[in-house]
Amino acid sequence: MSMDGPVSVARSLGGGTPGAERGGVPVFELDGLSVDYGSFRAVEDIDLAIGANEITAFIGPSGCGKTTVLRCLNRMNDLIPSARVHGAVRYHGVDLYGPRIDPVEVRRRMGMVFQKPNPFPKSIYENVAFGPRVTGHQGNLDELVEHSLRRAALWDEVKDKLRQSAYALSGGQQQRLCIARAIATNPDVVLMDEPCSALDPIATLRIEELMIELKQDYTIIIVTHNMQQAARVSDRTAFFTVDIKETGARTGRLVEFDDTGKIFTKPSQRATEDYITGRFG
């Protein structure tokens, strides 16, 4: 696979045909991934393969490194000067941390939704149109905005007030707007970092329903503290824990990764059982 220049870098990142990898090459392969923040090792030796068109949940106690691992997938950790990533993160078989990979292109392919809804201080329309504009979208922008809002199950609620400020929306609507914004650039992965933790149960349910609908087109990875949410929506669950060393240093590691049904009925590791049944953490 050639990686000469930005165009071929984009091509070499693969994707483009959502679902093509089902049962084939995983969307992500983490091979001995460790992350340091300065002299502090945040996570150590993570091996993980994430399949296409699945919802993968990362669960575990605070400090276990689940968000750190999520942020390695779209190179968000690059934005932290002291962060260093060891091991391999392959996306459609390509080393994401290879020398010719453009992190901006990586992030275009991986939409991200954060804990707190964070719409831009712009209109509903402009929130969705912003990404495609920046990345030079050539088609009909109105159509793309409508399509994205429909996919995010928000269109019917906002179609008559597209020029109003996004801040006028409720928290749950703002979060769906952020999902619409995330998918407007046609990514093939959506990363979600506790997307429902600021939402009420009804808004949470809508996001969960939306996730299940969106996985037909996208690979979704969600970090969640809500174990019932992981049990309800995800296909596969990765349980991380945190080891406290003699020096007091806390390092996250992956304990168990399996089908969600198995994790919540018959986990193979005692540490997983203790955590999900509330006996630890």
Next chain:
Amino acid sequence: MTTDHSDARHRFAESLDEVRTGMLELGGLVLENTRRMGEALLENRLDLARTVVGADEEIDQRYSRLEFRVFEIMARQQPVAGDLRFLVSATRILYEIERSGDLAVNGAKGLLRRDGYTLPPHMHSLVARLARASADLFARGLDALRSLDPEAATAIDRADDEVDEVVGELYRAIARNAENIGFDLAIELSRIGRYLERIGDHAVNIAEHVAFVVTGSFPGGDPSAIQDE
């Protein structure tokens, strides 16, 4: 059911222990009634038969309370993994215990319906063997639940084969002597054989549910292998 950090989770662990203790106490009442029913039949004791029937009311009440408690825990605690396996299995085990209690009552009611009957000597010894073997098997099922021993199911299943053999002998003896003892009694004794055999089956089922609670798998790997009514 280990210790935990928060009060809420501690209470949850305690409530699981309460359910298990409640099941064992219920099982103890049913075991007592099963033995009482055997004694009533063997000694033609109508007073004991009445005690068996009367004792079932408390068994039914405890069964309903425990079953409701399990549903309530599931609704409020949303258990997973080993806790979920335990609570789901608890509803099944409670059913096995309660059904065994009903079978003991059926045997006692049969004696009362006929205003008592005396077992012919050969059948007396067979019913005595069967009543003892069934009650022993039921006690072993409860022991498996008490100790949460996943291995007990295999041994209890083997012991159940012996119960089945004695039942077979009893049926053959009934067939040979049906005319002598009268068809009504022959039919009643066939029922007794069936009741006692089923109590043994319920004991096997209890032990198999215990294995599932502990290991997440049924002995033999297939839940359908569990014996049906």
